Amino acid sequence: MRMFQLLRLAAQAEALRWKRTGRGYAIQAGLGVAAGVFGLMLLVMLHVAALIWLARGRDPAMAALIVAGIDLVLAGILGWLAARHVEDPVAVEAQRVRDDALRQVGDTTAKAAMVLPLLRSQSAKKGLVGAALTAAVIGLLARR
Template identity: 75%
Template sequence: MRVFRLLQLAAQAEGLRWKRMGRGYAIQAALGAGAAAFALMLLVMLHVAALIWLAEGRSGVSAALILAVFDLVIVVVLGWLASRPGADPVALGAARVRDDALRQLGDQAARAAMVAPLLRSQTAKKGLVGAAVTAAVVGLLARR
């Protein structure tokens, strides 16, 4: 019964980890979309500034260039925020729980493998030898 509980715990932890990772990717995508929108506005403002500069004197250009610099700052800040790989502590905890549950499941399987030769054996002497060999093999594999 403990094996099924460990498998259930590992599956729940993995589901939580995937959910939290998806949430992080969605936030990064939204910030990236915001940066792209402001980059587009920056391009429009630079075109408007060039048009005003060509059409008239320098009075409209200074206002458009100030707004373009402001847009550039927003693009840089949002782009920097979107590029950060924020580690979610809940997802990291869920990964640890999953790993612990799977490790305990492996321990349970090793114990079952050690007891199985005793149960299948015709005589206790053969069963003890088989259990000792199985325990040695499982011990060597567990150390890797």
């Protein structure tokens, strides 16, 4: 019964980890899209500023250049936020819980595999050797 509880705990921890990781990627993508939008607005404003500067005087162009400078700052901030990778502490903890639960399942399975040959064997010596070999193999498989 404990093994099934550990497997269920490992599955829940893995689901939580994937959910939180996906949420982080979604936020990162949203910030990247916002940075792209402000970058596009920067290009439009630079074009408008150049057109106004060439057509008239410098006063309307300076206003457009100020707006373009603000867009550049916003695009830089949002781009920096989208580029950084911060691990979610909940996702890291969920992965640790999953790994611990799976390790305990492997240990429980190895113990059961060691006892079963003893119960089935007619010779105690033969049963001990079989149990030791089975536990060693299962232990190696559980560590992978």
